Amino acid sequence: xxxxxxxxxxxDDGVQSKGISSLIRVLCPLGDVVVVAPDGGRSGMSSxxxxxxxxxxxxxxxxxxxTVYSCSGTPVDCVKLAVNxxxxxxxxxxxxxxxxxxxxxxxxxxxxxMGAALEGTIFGIPSVGVSLTDHxxxxxxxxxxxxxxxxxxxxxxxxxxxxxxxNVNVPDVKLVxxxxxCRQAKGLWxxxxxxxxxxxxxxxxxxxxxxxxxxxxxxxTDEWALSHGYVSVVPTQIDMTAYEAVKNLKNWEVQTISExxxxx
Amino acid sequence: xxxxxxxxxxxDDGVQSKGISSLIRVLCPLGDVVVVAPDGGRSGMSSxxxxxxxxxxxxxxxxxxxTVYSCSGTPVDCVKLAVNxxxxxxxxxxxxxxxxxxxxxxxxxxxxxMGAALEGTIFGIPSVGVSLTDHxxxxxxxxxxxxxxxxxxxxxxxxxxxxxxxNVNVPDVKLVxxxxxCRQAKGLWxxxxxxxxxxxxxxxxxxxxxxxxxxxxxxxTDEWALSHGYVSVVPTQIDMTAYEAVKNLKNWEVQTISExxxxx
Numbered sequence: 140x141x142x143x144x145x146x147x148x149x150x151d152d153g154v155q156s157k158g159i160s161s162l163i164r165v166l167c168p169l170g171d172v173v174v175v176a177p178d179g180g181r182s183g184m185s186s187x188x189x190x191x192x193x194x195x196x197x198x199x200x201x202x203x204x205x206t207v208y209s210c211s212g213t214p215v216d217c218v219k220l221a222v223n224x225x226x227x228x229x230x231x232x233x234x235x236x237x238x239x240x241x242x243x244x245x246x247x248x249x250x251x252x253m254g255a256a257l258e259g260t261i262f263g264i265p266s267v268g269v270s271l272t273d274h275x276x277x278x279x280x281x282x283x284x285x286x287x288x289x290x291x292x293x294x295x296x297x298x299x300x301x302x303x304x305x306n307v308n309v310p311d312v313k314l315v316x317x318x319x320x321c322r323q324a325k326g327l328w329x330x331x332x333x334x335x336x337x338x339x340x341x342x343x344x345x346x347x348x349x350x351x352x353x354x355x356x357x358x359x360t361d362e363w364a365l366s367h368g369y370v371s372v373v374p375t376q377i378d379m380t381a382y383e384a385v386k387n388l389k390n391w392e393v394q395t396i397s398e399x400x401x402x403x
Numbered sequence: 404x405x406x407x408x409x410x411x412x413x414x415d416d417g418v419q420s421k422g423i424s425s426l427i428r429v430l431c432p433l434g435d436v437v438v439v440a441p442d443g444g445r446s447g448m449s450s451x452x453x454x455x456x457x458x459x460x461x462x463x464x465x466x467x468x469x470t471v472y473s474c475s476g477t478p479v480d481c482v483k484l485a486v487n488x489x490x491x492x493x494x495x496x497x498x499x500x501x502x503x504x505x506x507x508x509x510x511x512x513x514x515x516x517m518g519a520a521l522e523g524t525i526f527g528i529p530s531v532g533v534s535l536t537d538h539x540x541x542x543x544x545x546x547x548x549x550x551x552x553x554x555x556x557x558x559x560x561x562x563x564x565x566x567x568x569x570n571v572n573v574p575d576v577k578l579v580x581x582x583x584x585c586r587q588a589k590g591l592w593x594x595x596x597x598x599x600x601x602x603x604x605x606x607x608x609x610x611x612x613x614x615x616x617x618x619x620x621x622x623x624t625d626e627w628a629l630s631h632g633y634v635s636v637v638p639t640q641i642d643m644t645a646y647e648a649v650k651n652l653k654n655w656e657v658q659t660i661s662e663x664x665x666x667x
Contacts, residue, residue: 183454185479186512190447193599193607215449215513220608223595245525247643248450249479254512261509261591289663293655302589303645317658322644325566327525331487335457343457344484372655374648379511380586381567384638391557391636394581399553 143204144170144295147230147264149217150238151181151251154199154209158237158271161280163205165288166234169295171204173230175221177251178209182240183346184251186258187213196220214255222262233259234291236269236307237283239276243308243361243371244324244350253375256304260377265294266304272365273311283309286318286370299374306373308365316368323373324360325353407468408434408559411494411528413481415445415502415515418463418473422501422535425544427469429552430498433559435468437494439485441515442473446504447610448515450522451477460484478519486526497523498555500533500571501547503540507572507625507635508588508614517639520568524641529558530568536629537575547573550582550634563638570637574629583633588624589617 146166150159154176166172178197189212200207208225210217218233235255242250252268259266267290271283286309299305306323309315331348352362361371410430414423418440430436442461453476464471472489474481482497499519506514516532523530531554535547550573563569570587573579595612616626625635 180455183452185449185451185518187449187451188447188513189610191444193601193609195601195605195607216610219592219595219610224598224608245641248518248521248525248641249452254449257512261512285660285662289660290655292663300645300648300651303648315659317660318656320649320652320655322646322649323642325642328483331483334488337457337459341459343459344488345457346453346480346483348487372652374645374652375643376645376648377509377512378587378589379639379643381564381638381640382586384564384567384640385584385586387564388584388636388638391554391584392582395579396549396553396581398549399556 144231145228146170146172147221147233148172148174149176149214149235149255151177151184151214152239153177153179153181154207156239157276158239158280161284162234162237162287165284166291167204169288169292170231173221173226174207175210175217175225177214177217178211181213181251183249184213184254185249186215186254189213189216194220214251215258218255218258230264232291232295233264233266234269234287237280237287238270239278240270240274241272241308242268242270242306243365244326247306247323247375253306257377260302260304265299267291267294267307268304269307271309271311282315302378303374303376306375308361308371310365310368312368315370318372319364319369320372321359321361321364324357324362326351326362408495409492410434410436411485411497412436412438413440413478413499413519415441415448415478417441417443418471420503421540422503422544425548426498426501426551429548430555431468433552433556434495437485437490438471439474439481439489441478441481442475445477445515447513448477448518449513450479450518453477453480458484478515479522482519482522494528496555496559497528497530498533498551501544501551502534503542504534504538505536505572506532506534506570507629508590511570511587511639517570521641524566524568529563531555531558531571532568533571535573535575546579566642567638567640570639572625572629572635574632576632579634580632582636583628584636585623585625585628587637588621588626590615590626
């Protein structure tokens with residue numbers, strides 16, 4: 140078949156994870172799949188790049204319709220290598236995931252899954268990050284893979300607005316009720332550290348804690364959708380400008396300043 | 404003096420860098436400064452967190468008005484540790500930097516400096532990231548430090564809108580013309596890799612390339628301000644929702660879907 144869609148797949152749990160295998164399985168019928176994914180776990184890597192270290196790339200598999208590389212770098216490195224060095228044309232879509240664990244609300248900022256999707260968006264590739272709200276390595280991905288395939292198919296048909304990708308989260312429930320298009324809920328993590336000791340009796344800190352939804356009653360948020368059994372789809376943009384504030388802070392504009400008095 | 408402002412300082416170049424030293428020097432007259440910064444370079448770490456590794460914290464200095472810790476984690480880890488484990492109250496401001504190198508346009512997404520500022524914003528701390536468009540380790544920070552002090556003082560007086568921090572970039576020019584409040588320019592990095600070999604003759608890739616401004620004529624962007632000798636101040640928000648797209652994609656909402664035909 141000529142002109143099958145070119146589908147770039149990556150994730151942040153590593154090329155060996157169950158989530159990406161489930162994703163590859165449902166995407167192969169939709170086009171030619173090229174996987175460039177980290178060679179191990181890169182959870183919480185956000186949009187990090189390997190600015191000081193070299194990156195290794197390994198071809199793991201090349202068969203009709205499916206090519207798989209592992210990469211020693213971050214999820215964003217994977218996307219950059221795919222676009223700059225591996226693919227001979229821009230992919231028709233990038234799908235990142237399926238992540239083991241939720242990337243809703245403020246977690247979009249920490250997420251390597253979404254870091255990769257945002258990177259695809261910078262390159263002008265319609266991009267989707269998909270996550271399941273279950274951290275376990277043997278989570279059941281059958282339902283979320285189905286939704287990932289349907290949304291991928293829709294994005295291939297209709298595209299996405301420039302500068303916008305999708306942050307898709309699927310609740311770990313018996314029967315998903317459907318899809319809600321929503322906004323990122325306001326929230327934060329609290330009680331974030333478990334204090335312990337290393338073998339030399341130094342204090343060490345392990346990141347842990349729990350997420351606190353600051354607006355549990357708002358029905359238009361991803362957190363509400365997920366806690367009510369819906370898939371949340373948050374259109375997410377690479378332009379982080381707070382436009383309202385640009386207007387309101389215009390009076391901060393000054394000409395060249397001299398040494399402020401408190402520095403003298 | 405009672406009730407001096409509490410100023411949290413961090414960066415992504417490490418506690419030993421010239422940029423953070425310049426910043427500490429100009430902030431000490433403004434309040435009590437607590438520094439929690441990485442123990443080495445963490446450039447390009449974005450909002451990455453140490454999700455799988457423990458974090459070590461070391462008290463380096465404690466004197467009247469200035470406390471300095473180094474941290475083995477990422478810039479965001481530093482902010483989380485400061486808020487959760489070190490400080491006995493919420494800081495009045497977080498200042499991240501001064502970064503060696505620009506964090507304008509799309510680099511806000513990769514920047515550890517801005518990752519820390521965004522993290523402060525999640526905690527409800529008025530936060531500012533400051534960068535100088537000069538990567539060299541011995542850059543001249545005297546001018547940028549002056550602007551950092553003036554902007555910090557202004558934020559301490561007036562606060563910032565909820566969910567919004569400032570991405571401040573200062574051009575490496577002889578005479579800065581003043582401050583422009585602007586939006587994030589559209590752009591991307593191109594020709595991003597230098598290919599080389601490791602000692603075992605494996606291919607390796609080094610991240611490099613150059614930034615391409617996709618709208619050089621737009622006078623309301625940070626890139627325009629910087630290339631015309633102005634300090635760029637971009638109000639930057641933690642809500643990445645593309646609200647226009649939320650409206651336009653509402654027709655994607657469906658009820659529970661059955662197995663799509665292409666998976667059968």
